[in-house]
Structure formats: structure tokens, C-alpha cells
Amino acid sequence: AQKVTQAQTEISVVEKEDVTLDCVYETRDTTYYLFWYKQPPSGELVFLIRRNSFDEQNEISGRYSWNFQKSTSSFNFTITASQVVDSAVYFCALSEAGTDSWGKLQFGAGTQVVVTP
């Protein structure tokens, strides 16, 4: 069963527009961790942020912000005032602490963001 769902396959925006990427996860564990990664056209995978299940504070880092809501099992990512350099595939991932899932980190299918000038 898919544990991390990124329903948006591709989002196209014009530079300076805001873009929000959705991530919905599924887990029975009370302790878990969520991550976002960026994969630019060059192909490498870059870690962006980590959030644990006990910390629902939203986080802002420059033009990036993250909204974690346990009530809806969502960990959404917003890019404010997008730039061409934000064009990439973005992945959401889940790491569970339960015995059956110990050690695994599962990824969503990714959302392709295309920012045009």
C-alpha cells in the first residue's frame, strides 16, 4: 500500500508565483519522521527538511515553508515567489519507527515543478 501520496504529478507556474506541493502520508506509528527532497535536472537528490511527528510547528526557510498537520496526515510544501532555479522534482518521504518498518524510508512518486520566466 502506498504510504506517501503526492497526487500532483506536475505543476507549472510562471516566475514569482507561489506553488504548493501536497504530501499525504499513512502510518499507524505514533513516532515517525517526514522529509522533503529536491531533485534538480542534474539528477542529484538534495535533502530539504525533516519533521518529527511530535512537532507540528510550521517552518519557514527563506522562500520555502512547510505546513505539517497531523489531523489530515499532510506535510505540504510551499515555494513563495518561485524562481526558475526551483524547477525540479520534489519528493516527500516517510520514516517510521515501528518494528515492521524499522530502517525504511519510503518516498512518494514526486511532483515535477516547472517554473517559466
Add this chain to the structure above:
Amino acid sequence: NAGVTQTPKFQVLKTGQSMTLQCAQDMNHNSMYWYRQDPGMGLRLIYYSASEGTTDKGEVPNGYNVSRLNKREFSLRLESAAPSQTSVYFCASRTGSHNSPLHFGNGTRLTVT
């Protein structure tokens, strides 16, 4: 500091051929992983090694074997390559705690004809 190093970067195989993808990390991480990336499928876990001396299957282990040679190295072997194994393969490592992020290698692009 090299981080996670994968070799080779590109490989073309014929159906039925075998090969081993190599991965080494110099961050003293306990856990290592192999993922494959296919269009529209995201990153799917093939095998992982939570600590030296252990290996476990991920979501898509069929057709692959792994060896955790030591703490630094984790190899992925295709015994009899099939066209369905055409993909980009990523090796990754992390400290071993659930809150630690993965550090990825640059990937191996494998084509099986």
C-alpha cells in the same frame, strides 16, 4: 569529503548479463540503502542494510541481491538482467536513527537491452 560514491555512472547490459553496482560511504553511517527511480514511480526501495551485518528486502527486491561488505560498502547485484531493470539506481546512507536524512550518491543509469 566524498559522501556516497556510486560506480559506475552509466552501464548498458544485454538481457541475461550480470553486473554489480558498487556503493561506498565515508560518513561512518550505520544504514545503507538501494533505491531505483522510474518515471512516475518515485524512488522505490530495493534492499537496505540497517546496520553492518544485516540486510532486508524493500518494496521491489526480486531480481536483485545485495552484500554489506563492511560498514562502508553496500553492493547491489543483478544476476540475470532483464529489460524491466532499466532504471536509475541510487545508493544512500544515513546514521541509522529514524530522524536522520538519507545522503544519496549521484546515481547509476542502467539500460538493459
